[in-house]
Amino acid sequence: MELQGKKIVVGVTGGIAAYKAVEIVSRLRKAGAEVHVIMTKEATEFVTELTFREISGQPVAVDMWEKVTHFNVEHIALAQLADLMLIAPATANIIAKAAVGIADDMLATTLLATKAPIFMAPAMNTNMYENPITQRNIAELKSRGFHIIEPAEGHLACGTSGKGRLPEPVDIVRIVSEALTSQELTGQDLTCQLTGQKILVTAGGTIEPLDPVRYIGNRSTGRMGYAVAEEAARRGADVVLVSGPTSLKDPDGVRVIRIETARQMREAVLQEFPTASAVIKSAAVADYRPAAVSEQKIKKSDDDLTLQLVRNPDILLELGQMKEHQVLVGFAAETCQVEEYARKKLAKKNLDFIVANDVSEADAGFGVETNRIKLIDRSGKMTPYPLMSKKELAGIILDHVSAALGKIDR
Ligand code: PMT
Numbered sequence: 001m002e003l004q005g006k007k008i009v010v011g012v013t014g015g016i017a018a019y020k021a022v023e024i025v026s027r028l029r030k031a032g033a034e035v036h037v038i039m040t041k042e043a044t045e046f047v048t049e050l051t052f053r054e055i056s057g058q059p060v061a062v063d064m065w066e067k068v069t070h071f072n073v074e075h076i077a078l079a080q081l082a083d084l085m086l087i088a089p090a091t092a093n094i095i096a097k098a099a100v101g102i103a104d105d106m107l108a109t110t111l112l113a114t115k116a117p118i119f120m121a122p123a124m125n126t127n128m129y130e131n132p133i134t135q136r137n138i139a140e141l142k143s144r145g146f147h148i149i150e151p152a153e154g155h156l157a158c159g160t161s162g163k164g165r166l167p168e169p170v171d172i173v174r175i176v177s178e179a180l181t182s183q184e185l186t187g188q189d190l191t192c193q194l195t196g197q198k199i200l201v202t203a204g205g206t207i208e209p210l211d212p213v214r215y216i217g218n219r220s221t222g223r224m225g226y227a228v229a230e231e232a233a234r235r236g237a238d239v240v241l242v243s244g245p246t247s248l249k250d251p252d253g254v255r256v257i258r259i260e261t262a263r264q265m266r267e268a269v270l271q272e273f274p275t276a277s278a279v280i281k282s283a284a285v286a287d288y289r290p291a292a293v294s295e296q297k298i299k300k301s302d303d304d305l306t307l308q309l310v311r312n313p314d315i316l317l318e319l320g321q322m323k324e325h326q327v328l329v330g331f332a333a334e335t336c337q338v339e340e341y342a343r344k345k346l347a348k349k350n351l352d353f354i355v356a357n358d359v360s361e362a363d364a365g366f367g368v369e370t371n372r373i374k375l376i377d378r379s380g381k382m383t384p385y386p387l388m389s390k391k392e393l394a395g396i397i398l399d400h401v402s403a404a405l406g407k408i409d410r
Contacts, residue, residue, distance in 0.1 A: 001031060001032030002031055002032065002177055002181060003028065003031040003032040003033035003177055003180060003181075004032035004033075005032070006032070006033045006034070006083045006084070006180050007033070007034045007035075007036070007081050007082055007083050008028055008033045008034070008035050008036070008082065008083065008084050008085070008086060008176070008180075009035075009036045009037075009038060009078050009079075009081075009082040009084075009085045009086070009110065009114075009116070010024065010025055010028070010035055010036070010037050010038070010056075010085075010086050010087075010088065011037075011038045011039075011040075011085065011086070011087040011088075011090075011094070011107045011110070011111070012037060012038070012039045012040070012043040012047070012052070012087075012088070012089070013039075013040045013042065013043050013087065013089060013090055013091045013093070013094045013107065014040055014041075014042025014043045014045060014046060014091060014093075015043075015046070015089040015091050015123050015124060015166075016046060016157040017088075017089040017123040017157075017165070017166035018043050018046040018047045018089060019046065019047055020088070020089070020166050020168075020169050021037075021047070021052075021088050021089065021169075022047060022051055022052065022055055023169040024086070024088055024169045024172055024173060025037060025052060025055045025056050026055050027169055027170065027173040028173055028176070029055070029056060029057065031173065031177060033180075034058070035056045035057075035058065036056065036058050036061070036078055036081070036082075037052040037053075037056050037058070037060045037061070038060070038061045038062070038078065038106050038107045038110055039052065039060060039061070039062045039107075040062075040094070040105055040106075040107050041062060041063075041105070042091075042093075044062060049062060061078065061106050061110075062106060063106065064105060064106045064109065076113055078110050078114075079110045079113035079114035079115075079116070080113075080114070082114055082116040083116060083180060084116050084117050084118075084119065084176060084179065084180055085110070085111065085114055085116050085117070085118045085119070086118075086119045086120075086121070086172070086176055087107070087111075087118070087119070087120045087121065088119075088120075088121040088123075088149075088166060088172055089121060089122070089123035089124075089166045090120040090121055090122045090123065091122075091123075091124055092122075092124050092128045092129070092131070092134050092137075094107065094108065094111075094120075095120065095122060095134060095137045095138060095141065096133070096134070096137050097111075098111050098112075098118075098120075098137075098141060098146070099136075099137035099138075099140040099141055100137075117145075117147065117179065118145075118146050118147065119146075119147045119148075119149060119175065119176055119179065120141065120146055120147070120148055120149065121148075121149040121151070121166055121167060121172055122134075122138065122148065122149075122150075122151050122164075123151055123164060123165060123166035124151075124164050125156060125160065125164055126156065126160060126161075126162030126163050126164045128164070129151060129163055129164045130163070142389075147175075147179065147392070148389075149167060149172060149175055149386070149388070150167075150370060150386065150387040150388050150389075151163055151164050151165055151166065151167065152165040152166070152167045152168075152386065152387070153165065153363075163363075167386050171386045175385075175386070178396075178399075193235040193236060193398075193402050194232055194235040194236050194237035194398070194401075194402060194405075195235075195236035195237070196236075196238075197236075197237045197238070197277040197278065197405060198237065198238045198239075198240065198272075198275055198276045198277050198278075199229075199232040199237040199238070199239050199240075199276070199277065199278050199279075199280065199398075199401070200239075200240050200242070200269065200272050200273065200276040200278070200279045200280070201225050201228050201229040201232065201239060201240070201241045201242070201279075201280045201281075201282065202225060202241075202242045202243070202265060202269060202279075202280070202281045202282060202283035202285075202315075203220075203222040203224065203225020203226050203228075203229065203241060203242075203243045203244065203246070203282055203283055204220050204221070204222035204225060204243050204244030204245060204246045204283055204284070205217055205218040205219070205220035205222075205244045205245075205283065205284040205285075205286070206244045206259070206260065206261050206262040206264075206265055206283065206284070206285050206286045206312075207244065207245060207260050207261065207286070208261055208262065208286045208288070208289035208290060208312075209260075209261070209290070209293050210290050210293065210294065210298065210307070211293065211294040211295075211296065211297050211298045212294075212295070212296070212297055213297050214297075214298070216286060216288075216289070216290065216309075217286075218284045218286065218366075219284075219366035219367055220244065220283065220284035220366055220367075221246060221247075221248070221366070221367050222243055222244065222246035222248050223248065223367075223368075223369065223390050224282045224331075224371060224390050224393075224394075225241065225243070225280070225282035225283060226241070226243075226246070226248050226251055227389075227390040227391045227393070227394040228280050228282060228394040228397060228398065229241040229251050229254045230251040230252075230254070230391075230394070231391065231394040231395055231398055232280075232394075232398055233251060233252065233253040233254050235398060235402075238255075239251075239253070239254040239255065240254075240255045240257065240272050240276070241254050241255070241256045241257070242257045242259060242265055242268045242269055242272070242283070243256055243257070243258055243259070243283075244259060244260065244265070244283060244284075245258075245260060257272075261286075261289065262285045262286050262289065262312040262313065262315070263289075263312065263313065265283065265285060265315060266313050266315045266318070269315055269319070270315075270318070273319060273322065273326070276326055277325070277326065277327065277405055278326060278327040278328070278329065278401045278404075278405060279319060279326055279327070279328050279329065280329045280397060280401070281315070281316050281319075281328075281329065281330050281331060282331050282355070284333060284366075285312065285314075285315060285316075286312055287311065287312055287314075288309035288310065288311060288312060289309065289310060289312050290307055290308070290309060290310075291307075291308040291309060291310045292308075314349075316328075316330050316349045316351070317348065317349050319349075320348075320349040320350030320351060321350065323350065327352045327353075327401055327404045327405055328349075328350070328351045328352050328353075329351065329352060329353045329354070329355065329397060329400075329401065330345060330346070330349055330351045330353075330354050330355070331354070331355045331357055332345045332346075332354055332355070332356050332357060333357045333359045333365060333366075334356070334357065334358060334359065335358070335359055335360040336360070338356050338357070338358045338374070339356055339374060339376070339382065341356075342354045342355075342356035342374070342376055343376060343380070346376055346378065351378065352377065352378055352404055353375060353376065353377050353378070353397075353400055353401075353404075354375075354376050355373050355374075355375055355397065356373060356374040356375075356376060356382075357371065357373050358372065363387055364387065369389055369390060370387050370388060370389055370390065371387070371388070371389075371390050371393050372385065372386065372387045372388070373385055373393060375396070375397070375400065377400070
């Protein structure tokens with residue numbers, strides 16, 4: 001009963017996925033939460049009010065002007081009692097209304113009146129979701145602190161296939177439960193969560209020169225690592241970011257050390273490591289480099305060219321061997337047998353956590369704004385996370401780092 005004593009207001013809007021909200025409410029209640037449902041009129045076309053009343057064990061709010069039975073001013077009362085609001089499914093319409101502050105029904109009004117954290121799970125036809133207006137509205141909500149639970153991809157009720165499915169109720173309930181039990185939403189000041197801790201982050205890809213004009217590199221943009229560094233700084237940490245070449249600007253309040261090669265990254269990391277509390281190694285480090293670097297541009301000839309590559313040092317492996325008090329987080333970028341390989345790296349490199357990253361998916365891993373990972377800890381416990389922004393993911397990784405730091409006897 002991990003949600004015992006928590007009050008959650010669930011908003012259900014008019015999409016075919018409204019039926020999945022029944023399972024969400026049921027699971028939240030089984031976890032011990034007191035759940036209050038607000039339905040839009042359109043939602044009642046898909047699922048009846050009675051269903052939610054039975055499942056939640058509470059009256060269901062739909063109409064602003066209905067005779068109030070259990071609260072004085074219902075939308076204000078629900079807005080105030082909520083520890084968290086969850087809108088699932090969230091249609092393009094409620095997203096647009098929330099983005100501009102329209103309050104024309106019970107749900108939209110409660111959204112405007114609440115100070116509780118708001119989680120929204122958009123679900124709609126792919127074209128509607130990808131429409132720049134919807135995307136702009138989502139970006140606006142994110143910038144105002146709304147938590148957006150990214151839709152899944154797959155077959156949609158409208159007969160098409162693409163992004164726009166409501167994620168599985170079990171995943172939504174897990175995200176909400178984690179948020180409610182994390183320090184962020186339990187009233188502790190998240191901005192101070194890492195005060196006094198030195199967090200060392202690596203980001204981007206290393207490049208390995210062949211000659212003055214060419215190099216071997218990879219597709220890492222640095223976005224994942226920069227998101228971690230930025231979030232760690234926001235939480236009060238003293239952050240050092242060792243970064244490969246990237247077009248990203250230095251995050252505020254972060255000391256950035258720019259490097260190019262794996263050996264330069266190793267040098268910078270080893271320098272900072274002894275005084276670090278935690279290391280998050282999201283960089284894509286080249287495992288090999290050319291055996292020789294030509295001083296002059298290599299001239300082409302009519303023959304094929306064979307490059308000889310030699311092994312680069314494995315920085316994370318070294319850190320695992322050296323580590324004393326540090327919490328060590330590695331990433332595993334894989335295109336197949338992702339979990340199996342990640343578990344092997346976790347053990348071999350003596351890590352506290354590994355972030356298993358399936359980089360064969362178009363919306364996760366290299367280059368994109370989003371990622372989908374499985375987090376595995378040293379006891380072997382694996383937690384899968386649905387697609388989310390790298391910023392949100394950074395928060396999850398740092399929640400785990402904070403919890404692990406809290407257990408270390410200093
Ligand atoms: O930068 P983005 O475009 O946002 O993309 C993010 C990302 C895909 C790069 C990131 O999410 C990610 O998966 N990073 C790890 C990439 C990687 O090199 O994984 P790996 O499985 O090859 O390495 C395993 C771990 O060992 C990594 O933590 C890596 O930093 C470390 N390593 C690897 C090789 C080496 N010589 N030294 C190392 O320290």
